[in-house]
Amino acid sequence: MVTDVPIVGRSKVPGEEEDGFMKVVADLDKCQGHGLCRMSSPDVFDVTVDEGQVIVKYDGEIPEEFEDGAALGVESCPEIALAIVEE
Ligand code: SF4
Numbered sequence: 001m002v003t004d005v006p007i008v009g010r011s012k013v014p015g016e017e018e019d020g021f022m023k024v025v026a027d028l029d030k031c032q033g034h035g036l037c038r039m040s041s042p043d044v045f046d047v048t049v050d051e052g053q054v055i056v057k058y059d060g061e062i063p064e065e066f067e068d069g070a071a072l073g074v075e076s077c078p079e080i081a082l083a084i085v086e087e
Pocket of ligand 1: 030031032033035036038047053054076078079081082
């Protein structure tokens with residue numbers, strides 16, 4: 001069926017690229033290892049015991065169910081060592 005009515009809220013149409021995904025990158029030169037990110041979102045972040053630096057548990061795409069937590073963890077970092085990359 002062909003229609004002139006705009007489609008609102010769709011995520012994909014045939015021939016269109018897949019929706020993007022969220023990724024979190026860490027700047028280990030800035031990370032001080034105090035773990036506020038882990039406290040905010042333990043599903044996404046951890047901190048090494050010996051080196052005291054953040055570990056982003058998901059190397060590539062953050063699972064959709066953890067995206068809000070990932071964003072919260074990024075915002076909680078006082079050193080601005082974390083950043084969200086939308087791809
Ligand atoms: S809150 Fe920031 S500085 Fe602290 S451990 Fe997490 S990434 Fe590192």
